[in-house]
Amino acid sequence: MSQVTIKLEDKEIYVYEGQIYIPNKYAAGTIGSKVLINIRDKKKLLGMRCPECNKVYFPARQTCVECFGLLDEYVEVSDKGTVMTYTMCNESTIAQPVDTPIYAVIQLDGADTGFVHMLGGVEPEKISIGMRVKALFREKEDRRGSVLDIRYFKPL
Amino acid sequence: MADRVAICSAGQTKYSPDRCDVREGDLAYEAIRQVLDETGLTLSDVDSAVTTSQDFWDGRTISSMNIQAVVGAHLSHEDKVAEDGLNAVFAATAQILSGHVDVVLVVSHMKESQAEKALIENAAMEATYLRELGLDFLSTAALQAKRYMYKYGITAEQCAKVAVQNRANAKNNPLAQAPMDITVEDVLSSKILSTPIRALDAKPVSDGACAMILTSGKRAKKITKKPVYVMGISNCYEAHSPGERELADCNALTIAANKAYKMAGIKNPLKDIDVVELSEEYSYQQLMWLEGLGFCGKGEGGAFMDSGRTKMGGKIPVNPSGGMLSGKPNQVSGLAAAAECVLQIRGQAGDRQVKGAKVGLAHGMTGMCGQHQCVMILGK
Numbered sequence: 001m002s003q004v005t006i007k008l009e010d011k012e013i014y015v016y017e018g019q020i021y022i023p024n025k026y027a028a029g030t031i032g033s034k035v036l037i038n039i040r041d042k043k044k045l046l047g048m049r050c051p052e053c054n055k056v057y058f059p060a061r062q063t064c065v066e067c068f069g070l071l072d073e074y075v076e077v078s079d080k081g082t083v084m085t086y087t088m089c090n091e092s093t094i095a096q097p098v099d100t101p102i103y104a105v106i107q108l109d110g111a112d113t114g115f116v117h118m119l120g121g122v123e124p125e126k127i128s129i130g131m132r133v134k135a136l137f138r139e140k141e142d143r144r145g146s147v148l149d150i151r152y153f154k155p156l
Numbered sequence: 157m158a159d160r161v162a163i164c165s166a167g168q169t170k171y172s173p174d175r176c177d178v179r180e181g182d183l184a185y186e187a188i189r190q191v192l193d194e195t196g197l198t199l200s201d202v203d204s205a206v207t208t209s210q211d212f213w214d215g216r217t218i219s220s221m222n223i224q225a226v227v228g229a230h231l232s233h234e235d236k237v238a239e240d241g242l243n244a245v246f247a248a249t250a251q252i253l254s255g256h257v258d259v260v261l262v263v264s265h266m267k268e269s270q271a272e273k274a275l276i277e278n279a280a281m282e283a284t285y286l287r288e289l290g291l292d293f294l295s296t297a298a299l300q301a302k303r304y305m306y307k308y309g310i311t312a313e314q315c316a317k318v319a320v321q322n323r324a325n326a327k328n329n330p331l332a333q334a335p336m337d338i339t340v341e342d343v344l345s346s347k348i349l350s351t352p353i354r355a356l357d358a359k360p361v362s363d364g365a366c367a368m369i370l371t372s373g374k375r376a377k378k379i380t381k382k383p384v385y386v387m388g389i390s391n392c393y394e395a396h397s398p399g400e401r402e403l404a405d406c407n408a409l410t411i412a413a414n415k416a417y418k419m420a421g422i423k424n425p426l427k428d429i430d431v432v433e434l435s436e437e438y439s440y441q442q443l444m445w446l447e448g449l450g451f452c453g454k455g456e457g458g459a460f461m462d463s464g465r466t467k468m469g470g471k472i473p474v475n476p477s478g479g480m481l482s483g484k485p486n487q488v489s490g491l492a493a494a495a496e497c498v499l500q501i502r503g504q505a506g507d508r509q510v511k512g513a514k515v516g517l518a519h520g521m522t523g524m525c526g527q528h529q530c531v532m533i534l535g536k
């Protein structure tokens with residue numbers, strides 16, 4: 001542990017730097033696995049349709065939040081969509097996969113929910129809500145079954 | 157409600173950017189000491205403690221162990237609420253209404269200065285699709301702010317006015333961390349954090365604690381001459397992913413508020429409520445929350461701000477304390493909002509007293525983009 005001593009008025013305060021290191025496993029589940037494997041192997045985006053409300057969720061999910069139905073009807077949604085909102089980060093954090101990412105919520109054609117991802121290949125001042133964008137996938141050998149197998153969305 | 161539940165006392169620490177001189181328990185003690193001193197109760201009079209803290213922020217799993225010694229939880233009853241502190245008041249109220257518990261100590265503590273905010277918030281994200289993107293509550297709030305401003309034509313100036321007004325209100329609150337004399341221009345020229353949010357649109361890092369004693373209405377009369385009653389309280393949460401809800405609206409807040417209003421007999425919030433204390437991490441949220449609470453219509457938050465009605469001396473003063481933007485920790489904020497309403501209703505709010513305040517609204521939120529919302533109505 002590293003440590004720092006802070007002088008506070010007449011007191012010496014001892015503050016030390018710690019870290020809790022706890023690895024974890026996260027099951028993507030049957031449906032999540034199918035979504036990620038389809039992105040990795042086929043560059044396909046799998047959504048799920050609720051037969052009750054007709055709502056299409058992307059990414060595919062097991063239950064409908066509207067009617068609590070158990071879902072099993074996969075539908076492919078488009079790799080093209082519309083920017084609903086966006087933000088340009090001005091400072092980076094170590095959690096971010098790229099420096100100063102531009103995040104966006106993108107409504108993919110054929111989906112009723114927004115997909116949160118990044119924008120790229122565009123001048124920041126040219127981005128606008130309503131802009132049409134298309135997914136740019138990583139090369140096959142770089143795809144590992146992750147949402148980051150899509151590098152970003154770029155203008156159509 | 158089946159019976160009356162009263163707040164007998166509320167205490168807060170001064171809010172500070174870094175209380176490195178105290179451990180979590182010592183910090184909580186400062187607030188707890190105040191409510192025990194005011195009520196004349198001891199920890200052995202307390203039937204139950206409801207604490208609120210979050211493990212990641214405390215850097216310790218089972219974070220309530222940090223304050224076990226100062227809430228009387230040794231060989232006694234304790235529950236921990238991992239959401240904003242106002243939800244602990246909700247739990248305490250339910251315990252008292254059960255009839256089996258008479259005196260409840262509610263405590264909320266937080267040392268934001270010790271934690272890595274962006275990483276903790278990233279760890280709060282759904283693991284498969286959102287976390288790997290590196291999102292945190294700042295970037296998702298920025299997505300919400302942009303959508304809100306786009307959908308309803310809310311301007312950066314209107315958001316900046318919120319930042320200015322809250323810091324100005326804080327000048328009359330001796331417990332406030334960061335009272336400031338700033339202008340709209342100062343806000344609009346401060347550093348961009350994540351478009352459209354700038355540094356002065358955001359709350360500062362803050363440490364502090366808040367404590368409260370709640371009892372049955374009957375018991376309260378023996379403890380204090382100035383009980384303040386829980387008239388209505390409720391909470392509601394909505395979809396987690398920013399893609400799975402209309403980000404420009406805060407429907408969960410409206411649902412929570414309507415339930416609390418119904419319990420309290422509030423028909424017209426603008427007319428029936430005298431003072432409002434909100435929890436907002438970013439300036440745009442105050443405008444959204446005012447809409448969600450029904451003080452104005454959807455998309456009218458900016459115009460409502462422009463009308464001056466939320467100023468001190470206005471029709472419905474919002475955040476006399478200065479709110480979170482003047483420095484209040486997450487987790488503590490909603491409980492502190494209730495504590496401010498207690499002072500206002502008792503007529504003990506000093507230079508920031510809202511004249512004749514009889515009914516107050518306290519609000520707390522947890523999670524990204526106001527995912528979880530809690531609303532309480534307090535009255536005489």
Ligand SMILES: [Zn+2]
Binds near residue numbers: 051064065067
């Ligand atoms: Zn459905």
